[in-house]
Amino acid sequence: MPPTSDAFEVRDIPGAGRGVIARTSLPNRTHILSTSTLAAYVVFREYRKEVCAQCFHYDRGRTLAVRDLETGKVFCSEGCRDLWAEEQGEEGVEAWKALETWVKARSGAVWCTATSRTDGERPSVEEIEVAWKRVEYARFTRVQETKAEAKQRRKALQSSTSGPVDPDILSFLLSGIIFVSKHPALFASDVLALAMDPTPYRTPSDLQSHANSFLQLVSLLPPPLSESCTTSRIQTLIAAASHNSFGIRAGSEEDMEEYMGYALYPDASYFNHSCEPNVAKKRKGRTWEFWTSGAVKEGEELCISYLGGDEKGLDVTGRRERLKGTWGFECGCGRCVRDSGQV
Ligand SMILES: C[S@@+](CC[C@H](N)C(=O)[O-])C[C@H]1O[C@@H](n2cnc3c(N)ncnc32)[C@H](O)[C@@H]1O
Numbered sequence: 001m002p003p004t005s006d007a008f009e010v011r012d013i014p015g016a017g018r019g020v021i022a023r024t025s026l027p028n029r030t031h032i033l034s035t036s037t038l039a040a041y042v043v044f045r046e047y048r049k050e051v052c053a054q055c056f057h058y059d060r061g062r063t064l065a066v067r068d069l070e071t072g073k074v075f076c077s078e079g080c081r082d083l084w085a086e087e088q089g090e091e092g093v094e095a096w097k098a099l100e101t102w103v104k105a106r107s108g109a110v111w112c113t114a115t116s117r118t119d120g121e122r123p124s125v126e127e128i129e130v131a132w133k134r135v136e137y138a139r140f141t142r143v144q145e146t147k148a149e150a151k152q153r154r155k156a157l158q159s160s161t162s163g164p165v166d167p168d169i170l171s172f173l174l175s176g177i178i179f180v181s182k183h184p185a186l187f188a189s190d191v192l193a194l195a196m197d198p199t200p201y202r203t204p205s206d207l208q209s210h211a212n213s214f215l216q217l218v219s220l221l222p223p224p225l226s227e228s229c230t231t232s233r234i235q236t237l238i239a240a241a242s243h244n245s246f247g248i249r250a251g252s253e254e255d256m257e258e259y260m261g262y263a264l265y266p267d268a269s270y271f272n273h274s275c276e277p278n279v280a281k282k283r284k285g286r287t288w289e290f291w292t293s294g295a296v297k298e299g300e301e302l303c304i305s306y307l308g309g310d311e312k313g314l315d316v317t318g319r320r321e322r323l324k325g326t327w328g329f330e331c332g333c334g335r336c337v338r339d340s341g342q343v
Pocket residue numbers: 015016017018019194195243244269270271272273274327328329330331332333
């Protein structure tokens with residue numbers, strides 16, 4: 001469900017879905033929201049030794065002190081390690097161990113990563129539907145196969161280059177499936193309510209990589225988690241992340257030197273973008289804080305910047321191109337409307 005408070009409510013905004021509206025006038029630096037739910041996230045594998053798996057602390061590239069070799073996670077303290085294990089639950093920790101073992105066994109493999117996907121056009125809604133139906137079928141036939149058949153298939157997959165799997169996608173999906181299995185009601189009320197991207201895959205091989213990652217994940221999960229891991233939930237996580245995720249970055253918003261991962265925060269996902277934002281944000285550990293960055297009138301829309309400050313130096317064409325390329329929408333904020341002479 002969309003969040004609400006004395007300071008704001010979520011309403012329909014012409015041309016931009018829903019947005020956050022001030023219920024009253026708010027002075028500069030009024031605290032608006034601290035996120036309470038983190039539904040899914042990934043710290044990219046290349047940062048796995050440098051970013052705390054619990055609080056996302058990063059110490060200028062240093063390897064963090066507390067390491068768990070079995071799950072491949074590092075932590076800034078034992079407290080963070082214990083909190084993380086408690087949140088994952090026993091089955092969750094087992095699943096992270098299985099994933100780490102699988103990834104390590106394939107060390108040296110050429111992973112299909114976000115940057116290596118350059119082929120073809122963005123798959124359409126129909127193509128996505130067909131691909132996921134195939135995945136459903138493959139999952140079903142795998143349930144039926146004998147041990148010998150499964151062994152043969154795994155062998156074929158290991159030597160094949162036609163079945164790319166991305167460890168970062170696997171991690172993002174696993175974190176989301178652990179969340180669903182622990183908080184099914186929150187998933188239904190908060191994640192399913194988000195704006196979904198109907199075409200979240202950039203290229204055909206991006207779609208293929210997500211589909212393969214799903215099948216791989218299912219085969220690694222302990223039984224209760226494997227039952228929670230349905231194609232429909234996985235598709236929801238992917239479609240929601242495409243429109244709503246926040247980068248996990250080191251440094252301040254103005255000086256975002258490292259892009260270390262991304263995360264889905266349902267209660268922070270109703271802020272629309274403006275190229276003249278009136279709300280500032282900062283990540284503190286695994287929580288995002290939002291506050292007004294100027295005086296806001298009652299009834300005014302509260303907007304953040306999706307461009308992390310880059311909007312300051314770009315003209316309307318540059319801003320719109322950047323937002324279209326990364327987020328897939330034509331910016332209709334007040335500044336872009338004025339600058340493009342649409343008023
Ligand atoms: C994080 S969601 C924001 C909440 C969303 N409007 C909703 O209805 O749930 C991001 C999406 O909102 C829309 N959006 C955000 N800012 C916009 C803007 N300045 N102009 C047009 N659409 C915008 C786009 O569809 C974008 O993909």
